Amino acid sequence: MSEHSPENDEFVVLTGMSGAGRSTAVHAMEDLGWYVVDNLPPAMLVHLAELAREHGGVPRLAAVVDVRSRGFFAAFTQALADLHAAGHAPRVIFVDANDESLVRRFESVRRPHPLQGDGRLLDGIQQERAMLADLRSDADLLVDTSGLNVHQLTAKVRQMLGGGASTRLRIAIVSFGFKYGVPLDADIVFDMRFLPNPYWIPELRPFTGRDPQVAAYVLSKPEAQEFIERALDLMEPMLAGYLQEGRRYITIAVGCTGGKHRSVAVAEQLAKRLDTDAIATLLFHRDLGRE
Template sequence: MTPHDDIPAQAAERQAPAADRTGRQDVVIVTGMSGAGRTTAGDVLEDRGWYVVDNLPPAMIVHLMDATADDPQRQKVAAIVDVRSRDFTTELARALEDLGGLGYRPRVVFVDSSDEALVRRFDAVRRPHPLQGEGLLLDGIRRERRMLADLRSNADVVVDTSNYNVHQLSAKIDSLVTADSSHSLRLSTMSFGFKYGVPLDADIVLDLRFLPNPYWNPELRAFTGKDAAVRDYVLGQELAGVFLDHAEHLLRTAVKGYLLEGRRFVTVAVGCTGGKHRSVAVAENLALRLGDLVDHGVQLTTFHRDLGRE
């Protein structure tokens, strides 16, 4: 018996979107670090037909839903909220609790970036950080990160925009809000290169740098983990097979828990040195191995963050 075989039938029912149970509006709350892409995320949602309100105080979110409840053109509502006061996290937590009590099931999307990426972006536009005060730019970033730590850990999904351009961020946000609502959990396997940084939005990180690197084989260097020659080389390693068996068992066990706990988005980051060979081959293979999870309310996607950067 696999770890997901004994998932109670009511688990899938419990994860059904609120709109399916109550007919209420769909609501997304976008928050996160200043400079990480909240406004861009809002623009994407607006382009997809969502009614978007930017810089909305958390205390006004419930009023926004009440005001738009009977408008057929505003049944998909997004609120972009950011740090404006020390009570921000408390106010947002209260708003989420109130929405839940009214039958809504809001999705909280937290956009984040590395400190280095945020510094570059603020320097480029020559604007101070909203929490910088009389200190340095980095002081404001770190202060905001501390304030938002709990909110980040409780968000439905964290989007790391450190290495995204505008088009990549748009595609990511678009994929999140257009995910198949018949699935309770979206499981993404992402390949990446450690030399470009560990993804901030990873829930589980798998390190493949213990396997022989095809980069050092002149006949394989120019190919990627999507090509048969590299794939066969990587997956043909004895330790690769052992690792994949254990990783599959781990993920099946985790999926069972995620479904029972109501998690809707999970990212498994599979890393090697450059994100071109080993991580790509293994990420693709893991997605293939877990394909039967679609019958248990799981939507599977695969994304190769750093493929093509070299």
């Protein structure tokens, strides 16, 4: 057995919108063996990382930082810069959801938003979104929890973070329906609505892109095969660049009208073709079952 080395430790800073599912993500991480410090003032991040280093390292260390720290939160960007200056390389994971989902969740638990004050719930959400805009754009990983229940979010966290430290790039391939909205966490979006729609073929309509007859119909089209080959060629230098820059998780969204036929079949094919020794693919069909 190899001796533990702090250089191989994982350090994650978890942040994001209130109500987007941070608590669920924390519980899932703790179940996977992560040591999680919740509601940490940003200025304490360097002290936490140094403390872990002084004690021989913590294999999986995570800190949750968000607007609950009030005035302390303004120091978040500087704290991240200080971490990198001290030789630490945390991954910043941003948990997000659309406004509709956030409003529904706050109303279901009958709790005010931490920034709501005397205003409306939506005022607090919009204020927080403005505060976090730059942080969101710079995050290493964006997790969209819109439409996910607790069990689905837990499963997603397990798939993303359950494998331990690894140099493999993890690609989440998400099929979706445009009529339900584009996934918020998509790094790359492909639109399959240029392909013939199996929905208009009565004998194929009840099935999905996971069924052989629908997959065969979609993938038999020359334009589908040409798209897949060109998409793989397009992504080759991008994926190599992601690895070189230290990004270990990206999301590719593949959409069609309803997220049932074309996007599912193509997403399945991309996941199969991209899965290699250097890349691990995770497949999610977001909107299957919604029709």
